[in-house]
Amino acid sequence: MKNECSIVLDLLPLYVEGMVSEDTAAFVEEHLEHCPACAAEHSAMKEEKSEGEEREKEQEEQAAQALVKVKKKLRHRALKIAAVTAACAAALMVLLHFFPLYRLLQVQGVSSYYSSGEIAQLLYIGSSADRTAAQAVLRQADEAFHDCRHTREENEEAYGPLARYATPADRGASFVNHSLELWSAYLDDSEGTLWVCYTYEAFDGEGNIVAGSRKVPSLWKVQKNEKGEWAVESIKEHP
Ligand SMILES: [Zn+2]
Structure with missing residues (x-):
């Protein structure tokens, strides 16, 4: 046993x-x-x-519970990071809207043509009151851009310095597409400057382009007349 x-x-x-x-x-x-x-x-x-x-x-x-906890923590952290990233992106967009530094790049090629003070105006879009006042000037320019039915002299009579944006009838254009963007507006009591950027294309009856320019930065000196209306006094634009 x-x-x-x-x-x-x-x-x-x-x-x-x-x-x-x-x-x-x-x-x-x-x-x-x-x-x-x-x-x-x-x-x-x-x-x-x-x-x-x-x-x-x-x-x-x-171990499984610990893993679940870690996963939860990681998910929280990912959500936090996503929220912070979104907030940063939104803040950056707001910042770029009011302080559009990238526009300096758009005038880079022609910047020596302008004074440093004029270039500096691109760093800030301007007050909302100035931008609102500038809209009236932009509407005058819109009219000039659309006009392709009059002679050079008639355009100068009607639009002043803005006549350069009208297409004289002898170019044979029958319609014009354009976009005009206000970059910045600085106005005091009686005068000021606007930075704008425009693109336009003039077409004949068959749809061929007879004139046009793309994304041209332009500096407009404006003055207030006796009636209190803003009008373009001169235009500074790289030839
Ligand atoms: Zn035994």
Whole structure:
């Protein structure tokens, strides 16, 4: 019996793990039925095994919970970063709207033609009151841009310095497309300057372009007349 006990005790760890053949399992089970010492050893081993499994399961659960926490934190952080990025982008857009430094690049090629004071006016779009007042001048220019039915003299009579944007009838244009953007407006009580940028294309009846310019920066000196209306006094534009 002693000899069989030592064999069974050797086999027990494998038996508990279910790693023995059927015959061996039957041999071990039969021995356990008749040997309280080995049976006690077997129950102790079984208990230890189930405790170990429980601990393992607990650890896995804790690890899973920790992972969920980390994922939540990361998601929060990603949302925070996205919100901050969006806020920065919005702030940058607002900043670029009021302080459109990039326009310096658009006049870069012709900047030596203008004074540093004139260039500096591009750094800020101007007050909203000045920009509103400037709209009246832009509407006069719109009229000139659209006009392709009159002679040079008639245009000069009608539009003054803005006549250069009208297409004289002898060019044979039948319609004009144009865009005119106010870049900045600086006005005092009676005079001021506007930076504008324009594009125009004049077409004949068959749709061929007979005249045009693209994205031309232009500096307009404006004055207020006796009636309190703003009008362009002179235009400074790189030839
Ligand atoms: Zn035994």
